[in-house]
Amino acid sequence: MAKVVIITGISSGMGRAAALYFQKQGFEVYGGARRVERLVDLQEQGIHTQALDVTDKLSVRGLVDHVISEEGHVDVLINNAGYGEYGPLEEVPVENAKKQFDVNLFGVDQITQLVLPFMRHQGSGRIVNISSIAANVYSPLGGWYHATKAGLNMWSDVLDTEVRRFGIRSVIVQPGLTKSEWSKIAFENARKNLLDDSPYEELVDKLGNLFGELGKGATSEDLAKVFYRAATDVRPKRRYYNSIMDHGMVMVARTMPNTYRVALNLLMK
Template structure:
């Protein structure tokens, strides 16, 4: 009997690469995204796809029910769907900030609540939450995104402390900047969230330049392997990183906040 994984947000980037990699490793892969036109070739390669809005409980329940009806069990849930709602904290509409939490955090809890009873019944399971090093580090214009990822990290740790006794583990993958659409979307959102004659407009160009300076060069395919390790390690770690650079940035930000701020100021010049 093949292992079964659900992956959210598989239309592009890390989610798409993970769907293909898990399939290659023999998993039955189920997943979805809002842009169904980008799922056609995944379906042709044997991945079970459907339209999915992670903020819609009926849509999420439909995916989970479909997996259970076909497979009878769920071994791994990878909470990958997310985006960056960038912009100055003074100017980002509160509705946009709430949407960021809905997608990046509350939707994670929603699908996990639906999956956990099945994992608990079978006595095993792995919840892999795709966070970011941005859950520990920060930069201008990313306030709401950083808040959601920091919240996701803590949420995952609390969940792990609650479900460990049932044979279930909740772990976090923290990618750095990658070769994907993520930074482009985040920067576009930052520009959209600027008011006319905003005093923060220069920060967008500086942030774009900084992203280029600290890009670790990780591809989606490389991160898919990190997802797989987090999902299959016999003795899982609480945190997974692609590179020592990503991990090092987190260590510096957490243990030497003044040093981190000095480096950030230098990069933003």
């Protein structure tokens, strides 16, 4: 019997690459995204796709019910859907900040709550939560995004203590900068969140250019393999990183916060 994985946010980037990689490894892959027009070729390649809004409980339940009706079990859930609501904290509308939490954290909880009873019944399962090194490593304009990812890390750790007694594990993948649309979308949001004649306009331009220069790291395919390790390791780790550099940046930010702040200030000059 083939193992079954549900992956959210498979229309592009890491989620799309993961869907294809898991399928090549013999998994039955189910997933969805809001942009259904981007799912057509995945469906043609044998991946089970449907429209999915992780903030809509009916949409999420529809995906989980579909998987259970066809397969009868779920082995892995990869909570990948997410985005960056960038902008200066003084100017980001609170409703946009709430949306950031709805997608990046509460949406994760919503689908996980629906999957856990089936994993508990079968006595096994893996919840893989796609966070970011931005849960620890921070920069201007990303306050709400950083907050959601830091929250996701803690949420995952608490969940792991609750469900491992049932043979289920909850783990975190923390990607660094990747070759994807993420930075482009984040800074489009940052500019939308600026007020007229904002004093932060220069900062948005400067940081946007900097992210553009730095966004030449791992490919989505690289991260898909990290997702797979997190989903299939016999003895799973709490955290997974693509590179030593990603792990090192997190360790510096966590253990030497003053050093990190000095380095960030120098980078921003």
